[in-house]
Amino acid sequence: MKTGEDQEIQAGSMSAYDALAKLGVKGLDRVVAVKINGELADLTTAIDSQAELEPVYVNSTEGLQTLRHSTSHVMAMAVKDLFPGVKVTIGPAVEDGFYYDFDYERPFKEEDLPKIQEKMVEIIKKNIPFACTEMTSQEAIDFFQGLGEEYKVELINDLGAEKVSMYTQGSFTDLCRGPHIPSTGMIKAFALTKVAGAYWRGDEKRPMLSRIYGIAFENKKELRQHIKKVEEAKKRNHAKLGPQLGLFNTYDEIGSGMIVWHPKGAMLRHILETFEIREHLKRGYELVKGPSLLKTELWNKSGHFEHYREHMYFTEIDEQSYGIKPMNCLAHMLIYRSKIRSYRDLPKRYFELGTVHRHERSGVLHGLLRVREFTQDDAHIICTPQQLNDEIKGVLDFVRDIMGIFEFDYELEVSTRPEKSIGTDEDWDMATNALRNAMEDSHLQYDINEGDGAFYGPKIDVKLKDALGRRWQCSTIQCDFTLPERFDLVYIDKDGKKHRPVMIHRVILGAIERFVGILIEHYAGAFPTWLAPVQAVILTVTDRNIPHGEEVLRTLKEANIRVDADFRNEKLGLKVRESQLQKIPYMLILGDKECDIKGVTPRLRDGQNLPLMNTKEFIDLISQESK
RNA sequence: GCCAGCGUAGCUCAGAUGGCAGAGCAACUGAUUUGUAAUCAGUAGGUCGGGGGUUCGAUUCCCUUCGCUGGCUCCA
Numbered sequence: 001m002k003t004g005e006d007q008e009i010q011a012g013s014m015s016a017y018d019a020l021a022k023l024g025v026k027g028l029d030r031v032v033a034v035k036i037n038g039e040l041a042d043l044t045t046a047i048d049s050q051a052e053l054e055p056v057y058v059n060s061t062e063g064l065q066t067l068r069h070s071t072s073h074v075m076a077m078a079v080k081d082l083f084p085g086v087k088v089t090i091g092p093a094v095e096d097g098f099y100y101d102f103d104y105e106r107p108f109k110e111e112d113l114p115k116i117q118e119k120m121v122e123i124i125k126k127n128i129p130f131a132c133t134e135m136t137s138q139e140a141i142d143f144f145q146g147l148g149e150e151y152k153v154e155l156i157n158d159l160g161a162e163k164v165s166m167y168t169q170g171s172f173t174d175l176c177r178g179p180h181i182p183s184t185g186m187i188k189a190f191a192l193t194k195v196a197g198a199y200w201r202g203d204e205k206r207p208m209l210s211r212i213y214g215i216a217f218e219n220k221k222e223l224r225q226h227i228k229k230v231e232e233a234k235k236r237n238h239a240k241l242g243p244q245l246g247l248f249n250t251y252d253e254i255g256s257g258m259i260v261w262h263p264k265g266a267m268l269r270h271i272l273e274t275f276e277i278r279e280h281l282k283r284g285y286e287l288v289k290g291p292s293l294l295k296t297e298l299w300n301k302s303g304h305f306e307h308y309r310e311h312m313y314f315t316e317i318d319e320q321s322y323g324i325k326p327m328n329c330l331a332h333m334l335i336y337r338s339k340i341r342s343y344r345d346l347p348k349r350y351f352e353l354g355t356v357h358r359h360e361r362s363g364v365l366h367g368l369l370r371v372r373e374f375t376q377d378d379a380h381i382i383c384t385p386q387q388l389n390d391e392i393k394g395v396l397d398f399v400r401d402i403m404g405i406f407e408f409d410y411e412l413e414v415s416t417r418p419e420k421s422i423g424t425d426e427d428w429d430m431a432t433n434a435l436r437n438a439m440e441d442s443h444l445q446y447d448i449n450e451g452d453g454a455f456y457g458p459k460i461d462v463k464l465k466d467a468l469g470r471r472w473q474c475s476t477i478q479c480d481f482t483l484p485e486r487f488d489l490v491y492i493d494k495d496g497k498k499h500r501p502v503m504i505h506r507v508i509l510g511a512i513e514r515f516v517g518i519l520i521e522h523y524a525g526a527f528p529t530w531l532a533p534v535q536a537v538i539l540t541v542t543d544r545n546i547p548h549g550e551e552v553l554r555t556l557k558e559a560n561i562r563v564d565a566d567f568r569n570e571k572l573g574l575k576v577r578e579s580q581l582q583k584i585p586y587m588l589i590l591g592d593k594e595c596d597i598k599g600v601t602p603r604l605r606d607g608q609n610l611p612l613m614n615t616k617e618f619i620d621l622i623s624q625e626s627k
Numbered sequence: 628g629c630c631a632g633c634g635u636a637g638c639u640c641a642g643a644u645g646g647c648a649g650a651g652c653a654a655c656u657g658a659u660u661u662g663u664a665a666u667c668a669g670u671a672g673g674u675c676g677g678g679g680g681u682u683c684g685a686u687u688c689c690c691u692u693c694g695c696u697g698g699c700u701c702c703a
Contacts, residue, residue, distance in 0.1 A: 541661065589663065
């Protein structure tokens with residue numbers, strides 16, 4: 001909708017809000033901002049010429065961002081009021097809410113939150129307007145210096161702009177790009193959720209600030225729904241479900257970041273691993289296996305000792321220093337180098353389910369998703385530069401196929417050269433372009449993650465979400481021009497001369513541990529039949545049915561079905577309940593009726609009963625489903 | 628590693644100003660022979676995460692250490 005079609009608007013300057021009102025926009029009380037010629041702006045912005053106006057409603061993505069951002073300003077105001085001497089830094093909107101980082105004489109505690117929240121409610125009730133003013137950077141610096149707000153001064157200096165915008169609500173003025181809601185009264189539903197430490201500007205060498213997180217929604221109902229959603233998601237938490245389902249456990253006395261796989265979990269891994277081996281063999285990979293301990297000298301040659309030492313464990317054998325492998329590439333390269341290779345032999349694709357150890361800092365460990373010992377479905381593809389593009393595309397297809405089987409949505413990122421890295425600029429450019437080209441050729445959407453590559457090359461990362469929406473890197477495809485150089489890998493080309501091959505490091509699931517963690521949350525523990533460690537359980541009704549039960553058990557085992565039996569002298573209701581809690585796909589009810597025809601009555605996890613059938617029919621049914 | 632929170636029976640959780648540690652479920656034993664999400668009764672189960680200190684006395688207060696959770700940083 002346009003202003004200026006209306007004479008009155010064109011004639012004199014008026015606020016965007018008044019203009020929208022004049023234009024007859026409905027639901028103005030739910031409009032938090034405006035887009036002027038596509039640019040997000042405050043409702044108080046003056047309109048004095050013809051412009052394209054679009055109302056931004058509170059329930060839109062941008063509307064919620066604005067609301068959340070303004071809520072963070074209200075929080076900063078409350079905190080400044082309650083804790084004299086506190087210094088403010090930044091306070092953006094994030095997914096579902098906002099945070100603000102403060103520097104105070106002591107970190108904030110959870111018990112501080114109710115007080116702050118109360119103060120915020122007070123501010124909201126007063127319905128204080130947000131006012132935007134512009135000033136020169138020097139004026140702003142003088143202003144903040146007068147208040148002792150050194151962080152703001154640093155921000156303005158780094159902005160290096162001539163002018164900056166400032167937002168004031170009541171007694172609180174903050175450097176801010178905006179826009180903001182018209183006044184604090186528009187905040188209808190928020191809650192402060194947690195406190196956390198955060199380094200100033202994300203740099204661990206700079207001061208640790210105290211961050212307060214909050215959530216904000218359009219109304220109380222949405223807020224309640226969100227809280228409920230988070231509670232539901234917590235029930236899917238793999239760290240809780242895993243031990244309950246008998247998959248794995250951790251033990252204080254073993255140490256952190258180390259997983260102990262119980263029978264069902266070890267079975268689940270076995271299923272995943274055999275599936276993976278099959279899929280790799282299908283695609284022209286060869287199985288290999290390297291040792292866990294390799295001489296430190298070799299890690300030195302590869303550059304790991306220089307660039308990755310702090311993540312590695314070392315030991316000594318016969319006065320010789322060894323490093324425990326944090327990656328599987330070295331042995332694969334030695335396998336390649338063990339023979340003279342012709343261009344006709346390439347690409348070589350070496351696959352290993354390689355168990356690696358990495359020293360992760362204690363604070364980052366997280367259930368199965370971040371551990372110190374894990375197994376990668378790792379492969380190294382050694383190919384000619386001409387083959388690089390096709391090989392990367394091949395891996396991207398592989399990723400798409402596998403993620404499709406598990407019904408995962410994923411996000412792609414290309415990570416570029418980090419500060420700590422080896423290799424020439426030309427090599428990095430070539431490798432980075434190869435990755436981007438393969439993505440473009442496959443018509444894939446991706447983000448760029450500057451400076452986040454491995455030390456030896458750029459990479460494509462595939463991120464999956466856990467139950468709480470946190471993103472975890474699983475697949476990764478890394479391009480490497482450097483290690484082939486260091487290890488002098490060569491192939492003989494058509495011209496009879498030695499040439500340098502390229503190496504791709506890649507994983508599909510990533511780490512089996514992490515992937516299982518995500519899988520548990522993805523399926524809420526109710527794995528599809530082909531993955532379920534226990535596919536069926538035989539539930540007898542009375543002791544009379546045990547002989548037939550044993551026969552069915554034997555028959556199903558012979559048919560390679562992963563079957564358990566519950567022959568206890570307990571009521572059927574109890575057995576059904578317990579199997580249900582274990583999320584076993586099929587419960588085979590076995591009473592007198594079933595004994596008569598030598599069959600079973602399958603009951604599904606969703607409570608549905610299949611008709612009485614003989615054992616052979618059930619085997620056909622479940623075999624079909626298990627692929 | 629840093630900031631905050633947490634650690635009581637296998638699990639979920641009570642508990643007290645510092646004075647013999649409590650429930651439900653699970654486990655075990657017995658009875659029951661049962662038809663689609665919990666049969667009844669009884670028994671047993673704890674260095675209150677570990678170590679040190681203060682105290683007549685510590686699960687409780689203090690220090691330290693291990694582990695977990697949510698963030699930061701880092702990463703599969």
